[in-house]
């Protein structure tokens with residue numbers, strides 16, 4: 001689960017950092033915690049998968065971009081300010097982009113971008129936009145198999161963990177200088193040990 005959320009966490013931290021730099025605002029630890037929370041927040045609906053007969057948590061209202069983005073932008077503005085309204089919206093938007101089929105070339109995903117105006121799930125395949133019904137999308141997809149893909153080397157795990165490791169490295173060097181680059185080999189050693197343990201534990 002932690003591996004599945006790695007890219008969202010890395011992007012959350014990076015976006016908060018870049019936003020602070022761009023607007024000349026000092027971002028404290030709590031801003032980074034909030035950034036990470038927002039970039040993974042829609043996925044807390046996984047809990048409800050166990051309480052309903054839905055096959056995918058992307059069917060819940062928490063994965064309906066138009067509704068959630070309007071709410072987040074409004075609440076961010078009301079509770080904080082325009083800065084957080086925009087930052088929170090970008091982080092949530094990122095999450096849905098990451099969940100979109102074909103984003104970064106990763107299949108087994110899908111978001112009903114235009115719900116409640118359209119029930120179709122939009123994505124990309126071979127450079128074209130693909131439109132699927134919920135049934136078509138779920139025919140070959142399985143939440144468990146998508147999650148398991150992070151536990152061994154394959155396109156999805158290399159792509160997501162590769163980008164994550166580069167982003168973590170970038171952030172680390174911003175705070176502690178060139179020594180931050182050491183994070184890259186450390187990150188991959190931990191991942192490789194994790195994959196080896198998973199493989200030799202009988203999977």
Ligand SMILES: [Zn+2]
Pocket residue numbers: 042043063095099
């Ligand atoms: Zn999600």
